[in-house]
Amino acid sequence: MPSWQDFQPFIVTGLALGGVYALSGVGLVVLYRATGVVYLAFGAVGAMGALIAWSVTNAHVQAWVGWLACLLFSGVVTLGYGMLFGPALSKRDPLVKATATLGLLLVLFGLMDLLWTTSGGQSRAITLPTDNSGFIIGQIQVTWTQVIGLAAGFAITAVTGAFLRYTKLGTAMRAMANDREITATLGVPVRRVEAAAWLGCGLLAGLAGLLLADMVALDATTLTFLVISSLAAALIGRLRSITLTLAAAIVIGLVQNLLVPIPSLSNYNDMTPFVLAATALLVLSRRRVIARSREET
Amino acid sequence: MIEVKDLTVRFGGVTSLDSMNVTFEPGTCGLIGPNGAGKTTFFNVLSGFVRPASGSVRAFGDDLLSVVHFRRARWGLRRTFQTEQAIEDLSVYDNVAIVHEHARQGGTARRRDVLDAISFAGLDVDPRAKVGTLGAGQRRLVELARAVVGRPKLVLLDEPAAGLPDEETRNLADVIGRIPSRTGALTILVDHDMSLVSACCQTTAVLDFGRLIASGPTAEVLRDEQVTRAYLGTADVT
Amino acid sequence: MLDTADARTGGRRQFRLRRPGPGTLVRAAVVTGLLLILLFAAPALLSAYYVDSMTQVAVYAMLAIGLGLLVGRVGLVSLGQIAVFAIGAWVTARLLFATSQPYPLVLLEAGASTMAVGTLVGLPALRLRGLYLALITLMLAGAFSIVLATTNFPNGGHGFLGYNGSSVHIPPIRRPSIATTDPAYFRYAVVVAALMFALVYAHIRTRPGRAWIAIRQSEPAAIAAGINTTLYKLWAFALASFITGVAGGIYAGAVHFLYSIDFPAQDSIILLAVVLMGGVYSMWGAIVAAFLLQLLPALLNDWGVSADWLTILFGVGVLQVLTTAPAGLVDQVPKDLARLGRLILRSTGPRHRQGVSEHDRG
Numbered sequence: 001m002p003s004w005q006d007f008q009p010f011i012v013t014g015l016a017l018g019g020v021y022a023l024s025g026v027g028l029v030v031l032y033r034a035t036g037v038v039y040l041a042f043g044a045v046g047a048m049g050a051l052i053a054w055s056v057t058n059a060h061v062q063a064w065v066g067w068l069a070c071l072l073f074s075g076v077v078t079l080g081y082g083m084l085f086g087p088a089l090s091k092r093d094p095l096v097k098a099t100a101t102l103g104l105l106l107v108l109f110g111l112m113d114l115l116w117t118t119s120g121g122q123s124r125a126i127t128l129p130t131d132n133s134g135f136i137i138g139q140i141q142v143t144w145t146q147v148i149g150l151a152a153g154f155a156i157t158a159v160t161g162a163f164l165r166y167t168k169l170g171t172a173m174r175a176m177a178n179d180r181e182i183t184a185t186l187g188v189p190v191r192r193v194e195a196a197a198w199l200g201c202g203l204l205a206g207l208a209g210l211l212l213a214d215m216v217a218l219d220a221t222t223l224t225f226l227v228i229s230s231l232a233a234a235l236i237g238r239l240r241s242i243t244l245t246l247a248a249a250i251v252i253g254l255v256q257n258l259l260v261p262i263p264s265l266s267n268y269n270d271m272t273p274f275v276l277a278a279t280a281l282l283v284l285s286r287r288r289v290i291a292r293s294r295e296e297t
Numbered sequence: 298m299i300e301v302k303d304l305t306v307r308f309g310g311v312t313s314l315d316s317m318n319v320t321f322e323p324g325t326c327g328l329i330g331p332n333g334a335g336k337t338t339f340f341n342v343l344s345g346f347v348r349p350a351s352g353s354v355r356a357f358g359d360d361l362l363s364v365v366h367f368r369r370a371r372w373g374l375r376r377t378f379q380t381e382q383a384i385e386d387l388s389v390y391d392n393v394a395i396v397h398e399h400a401r402q403g404g405t406a407r408r409r410d411v412l413d414a415i416s417f418a419g420l421d422v423d424p425r426a427k428v429g430t431l432g433a434g435q436r437r438l439v440e441l442a443r444a445v446v447g448r449p450k451l452v453l454l455d456e457p458a459a460g461l462p463d464e465e466t467r468n469l470a471d472v473i474g475r476i477p478s479r480t481g482a483l484t485i486l487v488d489h490d491m492s493l494v495s496a497c498c499q500t501t502a503v504l505d506f507g508r509l510i511a512s513g514p515t516a517e518v519l520r521d522e523q524v525t526r527a528y529l530g531t532a533d534v535t
Numbered sequence: 536m537l538d539t540a541d542a543r544t545g546g547r548r549q550f551r552l553r554r555p556g557p558g559t560l561v562r563a564a565v566v567t568g569l570l571l572i573l574l575f576a577a578p579a580l581l582s583a584y585y586v587d588s589m590t591q592v593a594v595y596a597m598l599a600i601g602l603g604l605l606v607g608r609v610g611l612v613s614l615g616q617i618a619v620f621a622i623g624a625w626v627t628a629r630l631l632f633a634t635s636q637p638y639p640l641v642l643l644e645a646g647a648s649t650m651a652v653g654t655l656v657g658l659p660a661l662r663l664r665g666l667y668l669a670l671i672t673l674m675l676a677g678a679f680s681i682v683l684a685t686t687n688f689p690n691g692g693h694g695f696l697g698y699n700g701s702s703v704h705i706p707p708i709r710r711p712s713i714a715t716t717d718p719a720y721f722r723y724a725v726v727v728a729a730l731m732f733a734l735v736y737a738h739i740r741t742r743p744g745r746a747w748i749a750i751r752q753s754e755p756a757a758i759a760a761g762i763n764t765t766l767y768k769l770w771a772f773a774l775a776s777f778i779t780g781v782a783g784g785i786y787a788g789a790v791h792f793l794y795s796i797d798f799p800a801q802d803s804i805i806l807l808a809v810v811l812m813g814g815v816y817s818m819w820g821a822i823v824a825a826f827l828l829q830l831l832p833a834l835l836n837d838w839g840v841s842a843d844w845l846t847i848l849f850g851v852g853v854l855q856v857l858t859t860a861p862a863g864l865v866d867q868v869p870k871d872l873a874r875l876g877r878l879i880l881r882s883t884g885p886r887h888r889q890g891v892s893e894h895d896r897g
Contacts, residue, residue, distance in 0.1 A: 038666065038670070085854060085858060088858040089857065089858060092857075093665060093666070094665075094666045095612055095664075095665035095666040095669055096857055098666055098669065098670075099612065099669070099807070099811070099853070099857060100853070100854055100857045100858070102804050102807065102808060102850075102853060103808065103849075103850045103851065103852075103853040103854035103857070104850065104854070105804065105850065106801075106804065106805065106808055106846050106847065106849050106850030106853070107846075107847050107850030107851060108850075109801060109846055109850075110843040110844065110845070110846030110847035110848075110849075110850065111843070111847060113841075113843045113846070114841060114843040114844070114847075221799075221801070224801075225677075225800055225801075228673070228674070228677055231670070232674070235667075235670065267681070267684075267685040268681060268682070268685065270681050271677075271678045271681045271682070273674075273677075274674040274675065274677040274678035274681075275674075275678055277670070277671075277674045278671050278674040278675055278678070281663060281667055281670065281671045281674070282659050282660070282663075282671070344755070344758070344759055345758070346755055346758070366758050367758045367761055367762060367763045367764065368761070369759075369761075370759065370760055370761025371761055374759070375759070376759040378753070378755070378756055378759075382752065382753045382755075382756035384748055384749055384752045385752070386748050386752075387745060387748060387749075391745060395745055395746070395749055395760055395762070396760045396761060398742065398745075399746070399760055399761035399762045399763075400760070400761040401761070443760065
């Protein structure tokens, strides 16, 4: 059994990752509540954004241009998807809407492999200027990137919470989560609110993509499927509560990383989000008898 | 006879049924009330889709609530839904036969029972025709045939005439009126069409905000002031 | 049995109550003809490369019909079929290395194990609403892929896992004694696939098939009709898992060597996408899906075109299918032709059926 000291660095990485999972999870939750779509392509969009940022830096352009390109790409693609396919699918079951985002995932996945192939064995990396500076707490080294990861998670959660509660646009989003049709009859510009939600989610996807590419790996497959960790947090938050999503994300990040130094469990640490989400889903389903039909008087 | 005692159903903060007490006599009974009164919720309790917070339902001496929902068809429960649910991909025959099959009503008599139910409902189509090819009125009749096939004890009809033109509604009223005499089942009809209710139901119960506010012979109930007020929504209900 | 159920959407077949009508006979003739061509003419006409691809088509046809059964008949979306496939392959490999049981028996055992897994997962999972069920299958499949990466596939070693990490010489997974060559194994695979299709067909035309249609239309109405929906949903899960497991078994014999990278997570997504494109309401849809999944990539590979284009195509395809033609390609083309025909004859056509699940009532 490893010592306390062996665990320490993993607490830091766990918290940092958890923070990024949180900002992704919050993005997923808000989009779901505004549009009913579980954006499974979140990771793929961020991944491609990160690869674009890499290409920009690789072409010897200023790094910040690359980051901007990443955010722009993720925002535009997500907004574009939402405006193109949102209306056509708006009345469909959430399952159908989520499956449709898998279509976007596949398109991006294919594009990424085509444009940034890894079959030649090349590996790429993204480094942020904050990677190389940091400070020391006790005996642990903490980079500013890690601080940003954790802080971003909390900040996004807090800002989003305030936004949903105190602004007109945010209140409109909450109203739409309850009933899109009724909200429309109240004179709320439903399409514009949805567009805002899609754009916001897309931007968060880009940010998460950059941070995860830096912290984990700049690999299309890895980044695309990391969405599952954020999704797990969002599911534990019942796709409803962003504070619960934040808490769950931090726990997932921590547990996932704290298992690494334990030899017998190390290989299985990536199972953490899957197991936690599956358990949460099963526990939450116990109370349901049968799906109510919509036609109640 | 159906005895409902102190039936209460809560969904989150809303009390859909509030200590509902009512007795349904044999024959055809109407169940009316404004939107949101709890009529479909009551049907959902009888079907087993909703668990009441408290209360009991005794139907023909049996504790209905203790029967597992899918077994209630075997017990003798039949039901139609507000939005029609006839299975489009199956034929008329299969739609009706599926109820007979799963309500375990006996294999050898199935063909006869199913065709009887189809003709009772007044369906003048080839039983092999796919329901998807039929018009709205005919589909409602298919549902009605499903509701009377076999040996039903309790038939629940939830707005069976919704969306139908007058003539087909009259046709439906005629069929519904004959259900108790043909099957011996107690029929409860929920509808907003008062002419339909008057035409088929000997007695009627009225729900408002999950509570029973009137019950008795249909003609009297429909003239009751409280009932009119509940529908028109004026301030006080004493 | 007076069986008039026909599960194809939009079809207007009318059967005599006792004798099969002309439609069924024609279809039976076509299917038999195709099978004969596949079994006898194809191995002779195709090169070794394409015989291999066609064997994979047979395997994936079984995967597709399993998933199509779940999605199309019962309305359950599973994102974890590749995991079940991998388990079937794993069990087959383990048994083939550890015992000298005949191949058909091993296949049955593989199918039985995946059936057990599918039922175990189904029991708690089926209470979940469609979206959550799909997500939980995704989660469980993800967890499984990690376990698989660590345990690996059996390679002739000892112990429960049958994996020897330091083996230099890894024995190939054996094939049935009557089908050791590639063309012979292709025939074997086609026969097994045909048997699985026949099994599904037998279900669709009898009580479970009708119950599934009722459940897909509306679960509350099905319960009200006396259908034990949990039982029938579990049955569909069990059947789909069984077939997927058998497919895994055939795959093991086809490739001789199994690696965990052969079962990547995105394959479950691609499988779902293509099955949706091929059409989930018809058994032919599964065949179309299998060709899209295995023959098309083989062709592209032969012509030097990257398979990534296919991934992109499938992504676009699933978007198109879900937004416009939920029944998939197989249903849409004949439906369009039929509608044209009716317009010409000037009679009213049937209502166009929309929707993948019961909530899609417009």
